[in-house]
Amino acid sequence: MKTKVACCSASIVLLILASGSVRAQSVRDHTRLTPNRSTGVTEAQATELTLTLTETSVRPIQLWVRTAGAIDGSRKTITAFVSPAEGAHITVGQRVRAFSPESRASMYQARITQIRPQGDRMIVTATLAGQGRAESTHYVLEIVTEHGEFLSVPNEAIIETDGKQVVYVPQGQGRYVPREIRAGVQGELFTQVLEGLEPGEQVVTFGSFFIDAEYQLKGS
Numbered sequence: 603m604k605t606k607v608a609c610c611s612a613s614i615v616l617l618i619l620a621s622g623s624v625r626a627q628s629v630r631d632h633t634r635l636t637p638n639r640s641t642g643v644t645e646a647q648a649t650e651l652t653l654t655l656t657e658t659s660v661r662p663i664q665l666w667v668r669t670a671g672a673i674d675g676s677r678k679t680i681t682a683f684v685s686p687a688e689g690a691h692i693t694v695g696q697r698v699r700a701f702s703p704e705s706r707a708s709m710y711q712a713r714i715t716q717i718r719p720q721g722d723r724m725i726v727t728a729t730l731a732g733q734g735r736a737e738s739t740h741y742v743l744e745i746v747t748e749h750g751e752f753l754s755v756p757n758e759a760i761i762e763t764d765g766k767q768v769v770y771v772p773q774g775q776g777r778y779v780p781r782e783i784r785a786g787v788q789g790e791l792f793t794q795v796l797e798g799l800e801p802g803e804q805v806v807t808f809g810s811f812f813i814d815a816e817y818q819l820k821g822s
Contacts, residue, residue, distance in 0.1 A: 671728075684723065
């Protein structure tokens with residue numbers, strides 16, 4: 603009986619040691635630095651992550667000014683207040699999205715029809731394309747303002763790390779490398795690029811956080 607127990611114990615020890623060796627090799631293989639410090643992604647991973655690339659190009663950058671105001675008796679005109687800094691980017695004719703807190707699913711299209719100063723703030727008037735809800739007296743406004751056309755990338759492409767702004771660019775054969783950039787105006791969808799990228803260069807958008815995690819792991 604003792605001989606059988608000893609044999610079983612030895613077998614278990616050997617299995618544990620072998621398992622630990624395989625795991626150690628697997629971890630070392632996964633975290634080993636690549637020669638050019640890039641990160642590889644297989645085709646299967648790219649498909650599963652819906653990894654997408656977007657070109658660096660000149661685009662209009664939009665900022666949305668958000669405020670709230672009261673609607674008049676005609677249920678067409680909304681009056682709200684904004685700061686002078688926000689008002690500097692608002693002009694007559696700009697598009698507005700409006701919705702009532704009582705029914706956020708109902709979005710109304712509107713236009714800015716007037717803007718004027720009043721003391722230390724600006725009064726903006728937005729006119730709905732249709733008639734508002736009878737039971738709603740206040741509306742939230744999202745005013746779409748244009749800040750100009752700039753060389754830019756999607757906001758999703760930029761990763762903040764150690765006080766730096768980084769994007770990942772393809773290096774060929776499914777490999778990606780980080781590139782530090784200097785960003786300017788950040789809009790709702792795109793961010794201006796002042797330095798670090800040239801027009802036409804591609805950057806990872808959806809999937810960039812996975813790429814960054816893999817890169818940091820291999821560099822640890």
